[in-house]
Amino acid sequence: MAAEVLIIDDDTRLAAMLSDYLRSAGFTTRSAATGNSGLQEIARKAPDAVILDVMLPDHDGFEICRRIRAGSGLPILMLTAKGEETDRIVGLELGADDYLAKPFSPRELAARLKAILRRTQGSSSIAPMDILRFGRLEIDRGQRCVRLDGNERPMTGYQFALLVNMAENAGRVLSRERLMELTKGEELEAFDRSIDVHISRIRAAIETDPKHPRRIITLRGSGYIFARNQDESDR
Structure with a gap:
């Protein structure tokens, strides 16, 4: 079954572009334009991973990351402004699994998502009592x-x-x-x-x-x- 990714970003053109690329890479996608609607989507049906922009119209991505992490270990990849190292460090401290600075290559984003999912989903070859x-x-x-x-x-x-x-x-x-x-x-x-x-x-x-x-x-x-x-x- 294809992994489902929730994109939380108010840039609708970017979200649509990411959705198209990720679908071609074998994912399924959903989108939310605000932090609150993203949280509602997660509560309705948890995706396999979240792409979360730092800049959102209602709450910043850090607050949304904190709220997600308070309730689950859902994989989170944060999108930060180019060169903003502070944003990346704060995001990681709040529990994000990875970050990617804008502008970025959709191919790199898909590769990072796959790497996150491999880490979080684990390997079926691992014994339960290992x-x-x-x-x-x-x-x-x-x-x-x-x-x-x-x-x-x-x-x-x-x-x-x-x-x-x-x-x-x-x-x-x-x-x-x-x-x-x-x-x-x-x-x-x-x-x-x-x-x-x-x-x-x-x-x-x-x-x-x-x-x-x-x-x-x-x-x-x-x-x-x-x-x-x-x-x-x-x-």
Whole structure:
């Protein structure tokens, strides 16, 4: 079944162009011209992913992203103004899975959507009980969730994929560039700060004290390392 994408953008010409291209790429689409109507569409029937513009007539995209993320892990790709790094960082901090700056290539947007959906939908080859355990922390690759002391911790699809890649390489130093390659499946520019924002959000979810992390350690100038031994119970 084709994945359905909800486009929330008040630029009706752009939305129509995206709809046409995404349909040719194998998606089905719906559109909403305001943040409120987008939320209503999601409540009526949740799509498989959302394309969300930052600039909307009733609410900004950040507020809509926050409202969506408060109720679901629905994949979100945000559209930001060209060169507005602050917009991208804020969007990621609020739970967006990815961002794309305008103007952009529809082909790149479709490729990013497919990458997001691959990460969030997972692979059917993963066994339901395939769980990585690190003391009090459990990373359930089958259910695609993270639990700390048995309690599920909130995380976006991208952040979950990033955490799995780090956990599967526990004890190894991974550069930011290598983490981006593993998680996105594509080469990104080395100065892209999105990886740091996502790791900060993961730490907030799984660390007892995010300011003094014991699970994801920063090695200045080298990258990150996911610790093998993290809790007293590991020793």
